[in-house]
Amino acid sequence: MMRLNKLVVLVLAFFCCHLTVIAQQVTGKVTANDGTPLLGVNISVKETKTGTISESNGAFQIAASPGNTLVFSYIGFATYEVTLGNEKNVDVTLKEDAQSLTEVVVTALGVQRESKKLGYSVTAVNTDQLTQNRTTNVMESLEGRVAGLNITPPAAGAGSSMQIRLRGQAAFAGANNAPLIVINGLPIDQGARGVNGLGTPRDLGDNLSNVNPDDIESMTVLKGATAAAIYGARAANGAIIITTKSGRKNQGIGVEYSSNYSTQHALNFFDFQTEYGQGTGGKRPTSGANAATTGHFAWGERLDGVPTPIFDGSLQPYSANPDNLFGFLQTGTDFTNTIAMSGGGANGSFRASFSNTDAEGITPNNEYNRKIANVGINHNISKKLKLQLNINYTNEQQVNPPQIGTQGPGAVNFFTRLATSIPLSALKNSAIAANGTETLTSGFQGTLLNPYYALAVGQRYETNRDRFLSTATLRYDLTDWLYVQGRYNYDFALTFTESHDPGGIGTSVPTNADGTFKGGYNLSESKGTDVNADFLVGGGKEFGKFSVDANVGGNTWRVKNNGFNQSSSNFIVRDLYSIGNGSVRNQGYGFSQYRVNSLYGWAELGYNNLLYLNFTGRQDWFSVLNPEDNSELYQSVSGSFIFSELMKNQTWLSYGKLRASWAEVGSSNGVNPYDGVLTYGISQNQFQGQTTAGISGNSAPNRFLRPFSVEEKEIGIELRMFGNRVTLDVSAFDKITTDQVLDVQLSNTSGYNSSKENLGSLKNSGLEFLVEVKPIQTPNFSWTSSWNHAFLATKVLSVGAPSEIIVLNWGATGNEFIGQLRYVEGLPMNQVYARTYLKNEEGQILLTDQGRLIPTTDYVSFGSSIPKHTGGWNNAFTYKNLSINIHFDYKLGGVVISSTALNANRQGHSKQSLVGRREGEKGVVFPGVYRSNEQPNTTAVDPATFYADYRNNQMGDIVTFKSDFVKLRNVSISYNLTDLMRKSNVLGFIKGLSVTASCRNAALLYKDIPDLDPEAIQSSGDFRSGYENTSLPTTRNFNFSLNAKF
CATH class of the missing domain: 2.60.40.1120 (Carboxypeptidase-like, regulatory domain)
Known part of the structure; x- marks a missing residue:
């Protein structure tokens, strides 16, 4: 044993x-x-x-x-x-894993949900894309990356705004067509303070400049009405949900530092003629006085290098200087640094960051500075009570944002209309005349300003904006399946603007004996407070094969805005910038407030991980509407069918889902506070010593206004195949907007000029595709290729009786007096209209007996400015620690009228204007027939007269182009040095290190419009849709960034 x-x-x-x-x-x-x-x-x-x-x-x-x-x-x-x-x-x-990241997405009200349960289209953005090709506005990095998301960055200087549209334009131009932006549960409007067609303004950015890309944890694009229905009236155009970082539990203390430096180089697409110089009637200037009134005409003699008088009286070689604009412009820079500290324990986490951006635009003296402080805290007060706190403070300073437009003192307007025979050095050295005023260079006094004069005498426009955003959320888990949540959001903005308009500038409204401006000074301040408070009771529970998830809640939203402005002009003492120094003074004050109260809820029913049905409902009560009828109900229903659950034996299919949805939402955009009641104002005038008052404005109140309505239907399919190597996502949608709020003209006998009414109906429908393929996936090397495409068809269903047309005259918005933007029943939206050639029944162009053009009496359509096709193709390659990303994007199917082309033809700068004045030519003999006898034209017309007729007759034929383009948008290369840091005895304290170099706007591969980048034609608003109005040149950006973790 x-x-x-x-x-x-x-x-x-x-x-x-x-x-x-x-x-x-x-x-x-x-x-x-x-x-x-x-x-x-x-x-x-x-x-x-x-x-x-x-x-x-x-x-x-x-x-x-x-x-x-x-x-x-x-x-x-x-x-x-x-x-x-x-x-x-x-x-x-x-x-x-990008695929894994999209399994759970942040949806409306900040609720995280499994994507398979959603019956509508949602796109989770890869946040690496926001930092690899960084710009001052975070949304610019998403151009061409999300199907149905159309982003256009106006070429308007450092810190400018974006035009953002989801699935088209839901409302007529003038309304807010941008999607709702939600940051940590706080809904904010994009608030684009950009170029929207009024005069020659400056672009002052938008509310997305408050977001630092380094602070973003997740971004979700809710495209359709169903996805955003729970936000009610504010999300008729979709929503973009942004969640910022707040650290991770149990991670200890860490520090992260990122630095990005970029340079911006203006792209020169101009190809003006360099054969003829300054002058008129085929003659060069013969004296300084003659040259001072013809500087922007190039109808002179053939350039021969012979010394010729220019505007300052000096003799300069009669030679071409085609790059004057780009000699004036400078290399723009952007230097952004962010430092963040984060940490977490068993009961919570935090992250605090500070970033600073210093940028200079491509126009001299255009500066932009932004400071952002961001704090995110998650804390488990007890086992059941949780606190989430997010605080964001932003300070922006914008100095001398460039003015845009052909009827004002913008640098691009000046140089693109200037004869190339005038050297840049003379414009710089002779900008100031002997009497201290601007040296006259052109007969277009007041329309064209030598930018060197503005720089020399200290013209200045500066805006300072402080913004404070905060969100506090308390959640209490009543049981393991039921919770109650309260959230308070506070948004405060203070903007101060100051401008110096120096004396001596040539003006179309002369105030001095010599016809120059005496100087002006402007001050303005505006305050805005936006308070959101909401509660939510929700829970989810499974009953065998069935699951239920339901939430009910309410919200109150209060907005208060006020501001004042003061201005003085006609200075008594030149260059003394004080309100009291002006002999002409004005002041104004504005105030408004409104409130929206809401109740809402949604429910999700699921069966066996196979079927999901979702319902939402929301009732809004608006203070801006008639108290007797001030509420609207919004609702949606959606469903998803995970058919791959029934095909588990099909090894080629990893995941398959069918989805469908219907929603009815609306928006009070266009209904302003007090539109339904009479308002009164106090006048500065007095009668018999008493202050007088009267009815404010010329618009008759309409107490029966109601929000416009948006009904949208959507179907889609999602497939992941061959071990997730191939992904396909297809959506089809149909969206109709009715009862839009429009201004209607009234007879003057009514005592008013206009009134607002609910009129008009628009339709947007389209298809969206996403195809992603991973051809190569090995431990050391991978290649992922993705293509997204969106097709958009628009149609005007109604503009309201009795008219079938709404006309927006560009001529009233600071343009070169050509064309109209129209909404015509039965046609796509945003029709570009102008006059065209008068023709006979055989289609031959009719001319006068003098060989000159005859315009049609009526305006005709040249097409819609809205592109039909948008998309992008992205390729990502990784080899061990090396990553390369190549991204193309495109927009096709829109048209544009070019103000630059109009002026270049009319003033003799374009190559087209060479026809009729080269050797052996005695003028333009246009191919057409005489109207009087329909015999072929043989009469030559002086080129200056011929091309001026297009402008004088409002004819758009030779200045209307396709706005199509295809671009190599971004190329980036990154290298992760983390492994090297770990092996280093000296640098082992660095936990992560990566460097990236990238190029934005690397190449313009295709375009139709001459002399311009098609993207330089847009603005953040819709008034100028389809109208190119001498924006700044677009830039090619070279970015260098470093990211380190300690």
């Missing part, structure tokens, strides 16, 4: 020793691609099913044998496997 016991002990000892050899302890560390330690990573041994999770510093320990396979899995990252040899230490770097 004793011997048997000894034998058993020896056998057990042998096996224990053997197991010790086989099941050794393996240790290691798990980090993200940027070097951040990952807490809670699941590590398992594939053969034995044993497992563990990583600690806060990423460390782990697990028993495994040589030849075993360790499997590392973590939400948001690609699963990674490693086969063990004899090593006892294994360090693993997990890479983010």
Whole structure:
């Protein structure tokens, strides 16, 4: 017996020793691609099913044998496997998986939901795209990356705004067509303070400039009405949901630093003629006085280099200087630095960051500075009570944003209309005349300003904006499936603007004996307060194969705005910028406030991970509407069918979903406070010593106004195939907007000029595609290619009786007196109208007996300015720690009238204007027939007269082009140095390090419009849709960035 016991002990000892050899302890560390330690990573041994999770510093320990396979899995990252040899230490770097990241998305009201349960189109943005090709406005990085999201950055200087449209333009021009922006649960309007067709304004940016790309945790685009229906009236144009970072639990203290430096170089697409110089009637200037009134005409003699008088009386070679504009412009720069500290323990996490941006535009003295402080806190006060706090403070300073337009003192307007025979050095050195005023260069006094004069005498426009955003959320878990939540949002903005208009500038309204301006000074201040408070009661529970998720809540939204402005002009003492120095003074004050109260709810019913049905409803009560009828009900229903659950034996299909939705939402855009009641104002005039008052404005109140309505239907399919190597997402939608709020002209006998009414109906319908393919996926090399495309068809269903047309005259918005923007029943939206050639029944162009053009009496359509096709193609390559990204995008199917082309033809600068004045030509003999006898034209017309007729007759034929383009938008290359840092004895304290170099607007591969980049034609508003109005040249940006974690 004793011997048997000894034998058993020896056998057990042998096996224990053997197991010790086989099941050794393996240790290691798990980090993200940027070097951040990952807490809670699941590590398992594939053969034995044993497992563990990583600690806060990423460390782990697990028993495994040589030849075993360790499997590392973590939400948001690609699963990674490693086969063990004899090593006892294994360090693993997990890479983010874009597919995994989209499994859970942030939807309306900040609620996280599984994407498979959604019956509508939602796109989760890869936030790396926001920092790889950084610009001052975070949305610019998304051009061509999301199907149905149309982004156009106006070429309007540092810190300018974006035009953002989701699935077209829901309302007529003039209304707010931008999607709702929601930051940490706080809804804000885009608030574009940009060029919208009024005079020659400056672009002052938008509310998205408050967001630092380094602070963004997630961004979700809710395209359709169903996705955003729970936001009610504010989200008729869709919504973009942004969540900022707030640290991670149990990660310890970490510091992150990022630095980005970029240069912007103006792109020269101008190809003006360089054969003829300044002058009129085929003659060059003969004196300085003659030259001073013809500087912007190039109808002179052939350039020959002979010294010729210019505007300042000096003799200069009669030669071409085609790059004057680009000699005046400078290289723009943008330097952004962000430092952040984050940490987390068992009961919460935090992140605090500060960023500073210093930028200079491509026009001299255009500066932009932005400082952003951001704090995010998550804290478990108790096991059931949780606090989330987000605070954002932004200060923006914008100095001398350039003026845009052909009827004002913008630099582009000046140089593109200037004869190339005038050298840049003379414009700079002779800008100031002997009497201290602007030296006259052109007969267009007041329309064209030598920008060197403005620089020399200190013309200045400066705006300072402070913005404070805060969100506080308390959530209490009543049970493990039921919670109650309260949230308070506060948004405050203060904007101060000051402008100096120096004396001596040539003006069309002369105030001095010499016809120059005496100087002016303007001050303005505006305050806006936006308060949102909401509550939510929600929960979810499973009942066998069935699941229910339901939420009910309410919201109150209060807005208060006030502001004042003071101005003085006709200075008594020149260049003394004071309100009291002006002999003409004006002041004004404005105030408005309104409120919207809401109740809402939604419910989700699920069956067996196969079927999901969602319902939403929201009732809004508006203070701006008639109290007797001031509420609207918005509702939606959507469903999804995960048909891949029924096809699990089909190995080629990883995931398949059909979805469908219907929604009815609306918007009170266009209904302003007090539109339904009479308002009164106090006049500065007095009668018999008493202050007088009267009815304010010329618009008759309409107490029966109501929000316009948007009804949208959508269907779609999502497929992931061949082990998630191929992804397909297709959506079709149909959206109709009715009862839009429009201004209607009234007879003057009524005592008013206009009134607002609910009129008009518009339709947007389209298809959206996303195709993503991963042709190569190996441990060291991968290639992911994705293509998104959107087709958009628009139609005007009604503009209201009795008219079938709404006309927006560009001539009233600071343009070169050509064309109209129209909404015509039965045609696509945003029709570009102008006169055209008068023709006979055979289609021949009719001319006068003098060989001159005859315009049609009526305006005709040249097409819609809205592109029918938009999209992008992205290719991402990774080799070990090296990443390369190449992105193309395009817009096709729109038209544009070019003010630059109009002036270039009329003033003799374009190559087209050479026809009729080269050697052997006596004028333009236009191919047409005489109206009087329909015989072929043989009469030559002086070119200056011929091309002026297009402008004088409002004819758009030779200045209307396709706005199509195809661009190589971005090229970037990144390298992750984290592995090198870990191996370094000196730099081991650096937990993550990466560097990136990129180029934005790398190449314009195709365009139709001459001399311009088609993207330089847009603005943040819709009034100038389809009208190019001498914006700044677009730029090619070179970016260099560094990101380090400690």
